[in-house]
Amino acid sequence: MDSLEKIAAEVMGCPLCKLARTRKNAVPGEGQLAAKILFIGEAPGRSEDEKGRPFVGAAGKILDDMLAKAGIERSQVFITNVVKCRPPNNRVPEDDEVAACHPYLERQLALVRPRIICILGRTAYSSILGGGSITANRGKIIEKAGQKYFLTIHPAAAIYNRSMLGLLEADLKKLAKEVKKPEGKGKASLEDFM
Template sequence: MHEVERLKTEILNCTHCPLSETRTHAVPGEGPKDAEIVFIGEAPGRQEDLQGRPFVGRAGRILDSMLDSAGISREEVFITNVVKCRPPENRDPQNEEIAACRPYLVEQISAIRPRFIVTLGRFAMRLVLEMFGVEAGSIGEMHGQVITVSQGGAVFTVIPMYHPAASIYNRQVRADLEDDFQTLGRLLRGE
């Protein structure tokens, strides 16, 4: 069994924090076990909790649109979240919930070994940059930056981006998100 599959089973049965008591489904993530890009969101929403899949609601449609605009297929990327179970009422993930799920994310990144890690939103950005010893500023300052990090002999390119949900009511965030996805597409093509 591949490490990503083992982690999926572990996440689906996880009871490390109180979110396990209120979830319909844990959302371990999905995509190829050797994906070149890993997208990391913050936490599952209502649709994700119901379906057990990441980014299937309104923010997921925006993500799909952004991927398409950059010439990237959803089927070729791995998509997961910092927190694997939906916080009640879609509230922000709490520190103890993030801490409970952190080892899963670390292991997913280690097992997949992507070239690119794209963080979607401030919680994902802070956690991932902290994992690599990089101090994070605000998402407004950091989005679109291309940050090279290494760990255990592996080199990753981290690109913080706004969460797609933040672009629903804010045209400037939408424009920034579109620009950041174009940057990702160029990097993938080696431009």
């Protein structure tokens, strides 16, 4: 039987792509099994690689602050990334790296069965939904195969452009309202999207 712990153990020892050779720690993701919201970012950064946990560096501090302002408790969500190991110099993950990690992400989604998946940034948007510009589509909800996706900027974008903090805060407040609405039916995995 599959479990988040089993997936995490497999990710920690994963040899499926070249990122395994340069990582310090794989970062499987963390959070509640029954989370209503599952956040997906791009890839672990330096702090995440050091600690083996998602969103614990500067972008993580921004995310934590924005979640608190939106009334969302980090302990009540699940947070992961498209790829589970840090790309060298924080470069964008390559297609083969995304493909190698895809089965882990799909299994996490099948277990957590979130009410809504929050896509953080362009790389996650492109990898999961085939989308283009996150800035043109942020704040939108997309429904695909019975699963709701909420699009917003990656918290790291606000490190370099402080004006994006307000956009991220507004988006996460909208997400908090959306998740409080009466629940619909049906959940989907990612198998139809990749």
